[in-house]
Amino acid sequence: MTKTTQPDSRTVKALLQVFAVLVLAGLAILLFSPHAGADDAAAKVQGNFAGADYWREVSDGTVGYTTSKGAEHGQLINVSGERWRELRNKWISPGGLYAIGGSLGLLTLVYLTLGCMKLDKPRTGRLILRWGLFDRAMHWFVAITFLTLAFTGLNILYGKHFIPEYFGYDIWKNLIALSKFLHNYIGPIFSIGLLVMIIRWFGNNFFNMTDVKWFIQGGGLIGNKHPSAEFLNGGEKGWYWALTILGLVVVGSGLVLDFPLFGLTRNDMQTANLIHGGVSLLLVAISLGHIYIGTIGSEGALEGMKTGYVDETWAKQHHDLWYAEVKDQAIDPAQAQTDKSGKADKPGNAEKAEQA
Amino acid sequence: MAKMKFLCDSERCIECNGCVTACKNANETEWGIQRRRVVTIDDGEPNETSISVACMHCTDAPCMAVCPTDCFYQTDDGIVLHDKDLCIGCGYCLFACPFGAPQFPSEGAFGERGKMDKCTFCAGGPEEDPAKQKAKYGANRIAEGKLPLCAEMCSTKALLAGDAQKVSDIFRERVVYRGHKDGAWSSVDEQKAAPGKQGPEALVPGQMDSQQMAALASELAVDASNIIAKA
Numbered sequence A: 001m002t003k004t005t006q007p008d009s010r011t012v013k014a015l016l017q018v019f020a021v022l023v024l025a026g027l028a029i030l031l032f033s034p035h036a037g038a039d040d041a042a043a044k045v046q047g048n049f050a051g052a053d054y055w056r057e058v059s060d061g062t063v064g065y066t067t068s069k070g071a072e073h074g075q076l077i078n079v080s081g082e083r084w085r086e087l088r089n090k091w092i093s094p095g096g097l098y099a100i101g102g103s104l105g106l107l108t109l110v111y112l113t114l115g116c117m118k119l120d121k122p123r124t125g126r127l128i129l130r131w132g133l134f135d136r137a138m139h140w141f142v143a144i145t146f147l148t149l150a151f152t153g154l155n156i157l158y159g160k161h162f163i164p165e166y167f168g169y170d171i172w173k174n175l176i177a178l179s180k181f182l183h184n185y186i187g188p189i190f191s192i193g194l195l196v197m198i199i200r201w202f203g204n205n206f207f208n209m210t211d212v213k214w215f216i217q218g219g220g221l222i223g224n225k226h227p228s229a230e231f232l233n234g235g236e237k238g239w240y241w242a243l244t245i246l247g248l249v250v251v252g253s254g255l256v257l258d259f260p261l262f263g264l265t266r267n268d269m270q271t272a273n274l275i276h277g278g279v280s281l282l283l284v285a286i287s288l289g290h291i292y293i294g295t296i297g298s299e300g301a302l303e304g305m306k307t308g309y310v311d312e313t314w315a316k317q318h319h320d321l322w323y324a325e326v327k328d329q330a331i332d333p334a335q336a337q338t339d340k341s342g343k344a345d346k347p348g349n350a351e352k353a354e355q356a
Numbered sequence B: 001m002a003k004m005k006f007l008c009d010s011e012r013c014i015e016c017n018g019c020v021t022a023c024k025n026a027n028e029t030e031w032g033i034q035r036r037r038v039v040t041i042d043d044g045e046p047n048e049t050s051i052s053v054a055c056m057h058c059t060d061a062p063c064m065a066v067c068p069t070d071c072f073y074q075t076d077d078g079i080v081l082h083d084k085d086l087c088i089g090c091g092y093c094l095f096a097c098p099f100g101a102p103q104f105p106s107e108g109a110f111g112e113r114g115k116m117d118k119c120t121f122c123a124g125g126p127e128e129d130p131a132k133q134k135a136k137y138g139a140n141r142i143a144e145g146k147l148p149l150c151a152e153m154c155s156t157k158a159l160l161a162g163d164a165q166k167v168s169d170i171f172r173e174r175v176v177y178r179g180h181k182d183g184a185w186s187s188v189d190e191q192k193a194a195p196g197k198q199g200p201e202a203l204v205p206g207q208m209d210s211q212q213m214a215a216l217a218s219e220l221a222v223d224a225s226n227i228i229a230k231a
Helices: A002-032 A038-046 A051-059 A081-114 A133-161 A163-167 A169-200 A209-216 A234-258 A266-294 A301-307 A312-318 A320-329 A333-341 A348-355 B018-027 B062-066 B092-096 B130-137 B164-178 B210-220 B224-230
Strands: A127-129 A309-311 B004-008 B037-041 B049-053 B072-074 B080-082 B159-163
Touching (some): A133 A266, A169 A234, A301 A312, A309 A312, A312 A320, B062 B092
Antiparallel strands (some): B072 B080
């Protein structure tokens, strides 16, 4: 037994020696390494990380650990919140008022100086089909949803400054809740209408030299002669592209705000909100020009979108090149009446333009 | 008039989440709503530091500034409360809040988030009927002359709640005992007592007599009312 144990104890001794050498080497490394001194160990024990460095880290939006399951709850400070508040309350909100107020002011000035643009010559009484049933339905679908979104959106941005004061708590409570509800649900419906409209009228809306000349003459404001125009004039094409580009931006950012799912962060929402607010206010300001021209600004313009038919005189005055193409299609009002009830959705003009 | 504020002493917070539990229990908030949370920076690292955070009842509250319904209001005590009848759940307060305090019961399509819920400093909300108030906004301990339960139940007294002046007085006392001239935002490392130096830096925490501490306390005294007024 003893014989067998002796080699064993020797092996143990040798192992211990090796271990001692390793430990010493390890200690030597620890002692001479610059980062693992006794001071560092003490600092590790004291630990607690506070002071300016801590505050700097926290206010940079560092994410820590938390048992809370709420979205972004690991972040102590939402760094961009204050910037969003600043941009929204000090730039977008007053900016929108300047844009819309400026637009309204300009249109009032135009109306007071020029008044309603009447037809130069008496009406011939013969009508030309300008907008088919589908075009008109689409126009009014987009118009009504647009106006609903504009009014509810303006209420969401500006309502609190005067509605509770003048109309009381109960009206305000219901109005703002309805505004948010309508705005959030009609938004996607509007976007479908907008997309259909953009596609349907895409072909008619490319600018050409006629439109450049139209713009140079200010759409008839500069000089005495009314500038030439095709089925759509430069102004109408401009409105189409404003609505297409700005409208798509508004729809895109609006859908982000509408669907706070898919792990969207506060940051994404802030960005979407700023884009949505700024661009939609600009769009509302521009839309006032379109509404003005289409209603009190110009005689006969609304008829086209209401009944689908325009008077020959109106067509000749405002869209002379288009009139030259379609003047043989002019019909009597009685005929138009029967057509309207039936399948009058044959806008030769619109189809022609689409082919072009 | 008192200005109510929370203060969390990061040197004391041990991440026990007692405040979170106390809050949940006092206010019986909806499933998924957690008004208070504890965040630990550098978890598991040598510098691990925890802080309990909820609505800080800002004097210039961003939520109030951006709310489209104007449902927020400040009580005379500086507590920021909101009217859930007016709230439309748009989420703007959450976008603006620096502390992630506003909570929403759901996050659905078409921006359906439900009515916002947040810390009320245990001061309830705008509802006359006490039962309805309790159900809608949680406890109204302030009306009973009590402070928020989270701070009351904090085991290390890291979380302080109450009048800003009182809270800062308590905190200043701690600063004196610990010898931290910058309060919660200073590290032990920087504050080692330096022999041969004059003033508070010459004093070693735990080795001062009461006179020395009183002298140091008055030297470090800050009138919080000026700070509050400035804010």
